[in-house]
Amino acid sequence: MLVVKLGGGEGVAIDPTLDDLAAIHQGGERVVLVHGGSHETNLLARALGHPPRFVTSVSGVESRYTDRTTLEIFAMAYAGKVSTLLVEGLQARGVNALGLSGIDGGVLRAERKGAVKVQENGKVKLLRDDFTGKVTEVNRDLLAVLLERGFLPVLAPLALGSGVALNVDGDRAAAMVAAALKADTLVILSNVPGLLRDVADPASLVRVVKRADLQGAMALARGRMKKKVMGAQEALAGGVGRVVLGDSRGERPIRRALAGEGTVIE
Amino acid sequence: MLVVKLGGGEGVAIDPTLDDLAAIHQGGERVVLVHGGSHETNLLARALGHPPRFVTSVSGVESRYTDRTTLEIFAMAYAGKVSTLLVEGLQARGVNALGLSGIDGGVLRAERKGAVKVQENGKVKLLRDDFTGKVTEVNRDLLAVLLERGFLPVLAPLALGSGVALNVDGDRAAAMVAAALKADTLVILSNVPGLLRDVADPASLVRVVKRADLQGAMALARGRMKKKVMGAQEALAGGVGRVVLGDSRGERPIRRALAGEGTVIE
Numbered sequence: 001m002l003v004v005k006l007g008g009g010e011g012v013a014i015d016p017t018l019d020d021l022a023a024i025h026q027g028g029e030r031v032v033l034v035h036g037g038s039h040e041t042n043l044l045a046r047a048l049g050h051p052p053r054f055v056t057s058v059s060g061v062e063s064r065y066t067d068r069t070t071l072e073i074f075a076m077a078y079a080g081k082v083s084t085l086l087v088e089g090l091q092a093r094g095v096n097a098l099g100l101s102g103i104d105g106g107v108l109r110a111e112r113k114g115a116v117k118v119q120e121n122g123k124v125k126l127l128r129d130d131f132t133g134k135v136t137e138v139n140r141d142l143l144a145v146l147l148e149r150g151f152l153p154v155l156a157p158l159a160l161g162s163g164v165a166l167n168v169d170g171d172r173a174a175a176m177v178a179a180a181l182k183a184d185t186l187v188i189l190s191n192v193p194g195l196l197r198d199v200a201d202p203a204s205l206v207r208v209v210k211r212a213d214l215q216g217a218m219a220l221a222r223g224r225m226k227k228k229v230m231g232a233q234e235a236l237a238g239g240v241g242r243v244v245l246g247d248s249r250g251e252r253p254i255r256r257a258l259a260g261e262g263t264v265i266e
Numbered sequence: 267m268l269v270v271k272l273g274g275g276e277g278v279a280i281d282p283t284l285d286d287l288a289a290i291h292q293g294g295e296r297v298v299l300v301h302g303g304s305h306e307t308n309l310l311a312r313a314l315g316h317p318p319r320f321v322t323s324v325s326g327v328e329s330r331y332t333d334r335t336t337l338e339i340f341a342m343a344y345a346g347k348v349s350t351l352l353v354e355g356l357q358a359r360g361v362n363a364l365g366l367s368g369i370d371g372g373v374l375r376a377e378r379k380g381a382v383k384v385q386e387n388g389k390v391k392l393l394r395d396d397f398t399g400k401v402t403e404v405n406r407d408l409l410a411v412l413l414e415r416g417f418l419p420v421l422a423p424l425a426l427g428s429g430v431a432l433n434v435d436g437d438r439a440a441a442m443v444a445a446a447l448k449a450d451t452l453v454i455l456s457n458v459p460g461l462l463r464d465v466a467d468p469a470s471l472v473r474v475v476k477r478a479d480l481q482g483a484m485a486l487a488r489g490r491m492k493k494k495v496m497g498a499q500e501a502l503a504g505g506v507g508r509v510v511l512g513d514s515r516g517e518r519p520i521r522r523a524l525a526g527e528g529t530v531i532e
Binding site for chain 1: 310313314341342343344345349350353354357358363370408412417424426
């Protein structure tokens with residue numbers, strides 16, 4: 001059982017990942033794909049005159065501030081556009097992909113964050129009416145039924161919480177899904193080679209992180225990489241064999257990650 | 267087995283339909299909801315600077331011209347926004363709704379129209395690169411698996427055809443779904459009381475159409491109503507017991523339609 005998270009940042013390569021997914025799925029492996037969509041969301045939000053706003057929590061983690069309008073833009077970009085492109089691309093490759101947003105069938109349930117303490121211009125502020133959450137539960141049975149029947153579920157990171165749809169972090173959602181399905185491996189693909197000691201230097205790649213060294217890895221991580229390391233930690237704690245942070249760019253990105261290219265966390 | 271189509275025109279009432287769906291589903295009836303989204307698509311298309319274009323075929327039926335950009339806008343509005351609002355609303359009412367666009371798991375397969383002959387300013391033109399299609403096949407097994415497990419499938423009218431995602435008509439897609447599931451009734455709800463002899467006069471409602479009189483009904487139908495009558499015809503031909511064209515506005519719109527309020531086609 002393999003869970004793949006494909007990032008949605010600018011420069012993430014989709015076609016090689018879909019080619020690779022198709023080959024792996026046709027080889028008989030059960031796979032779930034969780035996808036991002038942040039770049040598409042930013043483009044759509046700007047085009048609609050409701051530009052994205054990112055906030056940094058008091059613990060130093062950056063996330064998207066999601067008012068109700070942003071949540072709907074998020075749903076349109078993730079569950080509308082990105083999911084359609086991925087499912088269409090997989091179907092064209094002969095894979096019976098099936099897109100679900102986390103609210104569908106309660107695949108993902110979350111705890112709503114509600115008010116978020118953020119730092120802005122050196123001050124701590126309380127932001128209310130935030131439609132973000134943290135995944136607390138995965139509907140394993142629904143995914144199992146689909147996997148048994150040969151479908152490849154494609155999940156958009158929304159979740160149900162307090163009776164509404166919430167934006168949840170894709171990396172950490174993928175970690176929860178991988179844990180619920182007891183995946184052997186969680187591969188997290190983005191537009192960088194993995195965890196870097198120096199973000200400006202691809203040669204500074206950290207090749208292996210042992211579970212005991214996760215705090216050190218967390219200290220190295222910058223920006224979006226923090227969520228990936230948090231996700232890796234949560235996946236391992238949930239029983240996933242290993243997590244690989246790999247690069248989507250280039251041929252066979254998933255199989256390269258499975259062969260150890262990238263940052264292997266175990 | 268009941269299939270409900272909820273239109274997406276301006277003025278369609280969502281909450282009473284969701285209340286009614288929840289009551290019917292909780293009463294033990296198996297239900298599939300197929301939804302529209304034309305008004306949301308028009309708003310989004312205009313906001314994104316790619317305004318909608320409607321064309322009239324040589325046989326007099328109006329439809330949306332769907333280039334690739336429009337297809338993506340259509341997917342964002344239908345599978346992203348409308349589906350999220352409906353599933354969220356049903357989940358908040360205790361119904362385990364699950365949104366699928368027709369491309370997911372190949373729920374709907376279609377024949378792509380390709381080049382469409384249209385009339386514009388009195389001339390006949392051939393429009394190419396149109397991403398619309400006509401549903402030819404429904405993945406009944408997938409819907410049956412979901413229905414057996416208590417889910418309420420919420421379908422967005424996209425379909426797979428010639429390896430790509432296509433825009434398909436929601437009323438006719440609902441008819442194909444109802445036929446595939448051998449539904450007792452297909453209820454098509456919109457923002458009018460049903461088929462009217464005079465669109466300006468709600469009192470001119472046609473209460474009953476017998477199958478033998480469908481040609482007459484087709485001649486009365488104007489604009490969007492043509493597709494509903496075509497859908498009704500296809501549903502009856504596919505073995506559906508009856509079709510009711512009902513009004514979404516007001517309490518209990520589905521149960522009122524089931525009680526015969528609207529235009530009953532049988």
